[in-house]
Amino acid sequence: MSYVVLTNREREELVDLFFRLRHLGEKYPLAQEEAQTALRCLKAIHSNAIEDKAVDRIFLQVLMHGAGVPDKSKISRYYGAASFELRGQEAVLRWLEEEAKKKQPFSISMILEMHRLIFKDSIPDMAGKFRETDVRISGMVHVPPQSYQVPEALQQHISGINDELLNIEVKDEESFLDVIRISAQMHYLIANVHPFEDGNGRVARAAGNYAMLLHDFYYDVIMTDYRDVYLDSLESSTWADTSPIFHFLEYSYLETLRRISGFFNLIGRDG
Ligand SMILES: Nc1ncnc2c1ncn2[C@@H]1O[C@H](COP(=O)(O)OP(=O)(O)OP(=O)(O)O)[C@@H](O)[C@H]1O
Ligand SMILES: [Mg+2]
Secondary structure: OOOOOOOHHHHHHHHHHHHHHHHHHHHOHHHHHHHHHHHHHHHHHHHHHOOOOOOOHHHHHHHHHOOOOOOHHHOOHHHHHHHHHHHHHHHHHHHHHHHHHOOOOOOHHHHHHHHHHHHOOOOOOOOOOOOOOOOOOOOOOOOOOOHHHHHHHHHHHHHHHHHHHOOOOOOOHHHHHHHHHHHHHHHHHHHHHOOOOOOHHHHHHHHHHHHHHHOOOOOOOOOHHHHHHHHHHHHHOOOOOOHHHHHHHHHHHHHHHHHHHHHHHHHHOOO
């Protein structure tokens, strides 16, 4: 098992970049909206492509643009479903942005609604419903709880998460890292409990971002290129110690923020 940890200098860069981009976002709200839209699209594509080798991200880009053959199911039923799920993923992120504006707490009903929004058109019978069977995660030692334990396993951690999440004021390095730490816990909670038959990774990656959206952060995009270190970081985490997934998210967020920083430099040139 291997996972990534930022050096002190990289962590300093992450924190500086976050506060600099937040300041620029407040100064240039249209640029902020554009950057968040770009990241939402990128996240939807990468969150869907991370596991599925059959539908490469180049095809997901075609789907995202609504380009190419109008009815994708005529090419393949599977490709048609991928199209629905990509749109569902984008819709769920938009929905979470709205929930974040209303400062809604994280909850079981939010987790179910995220799943429903992603899968309502591709697997309507399973969308928004917890699994009724026991599951294993292929290639992993971790065994998720039995199906009857799912609601309780989630609920056990949700109130603790909300107590912290809703009370942070992001003003310095410590409070910034607190949001990433809680985001890692929310992500891990869903990945670890594996409440659904399928789609747990996609819901987990969206749920983790809810912590960030609540505090007006830009999205974090987990690029498909990091799939192996990402999965290792989940497998190496435990409830007593979620630092592997936390460190992975720090690493991933630095890359995400670097991607949009050039865009803000461009905007700054006008003034
Ligand atoms: N050892 C592990 N411990 C906790 N969570 C894990 C572990 N291994 C994998 N996961 C999570 O499970 C997800 C895969 O589950 P599932 O197939 O239900 O979801 P999915 O949305 O279809 O996922 P993906 O798009 O990543 O396949 C991974 O993306 C990851 O988030
Ligand atoms: Mg899957």
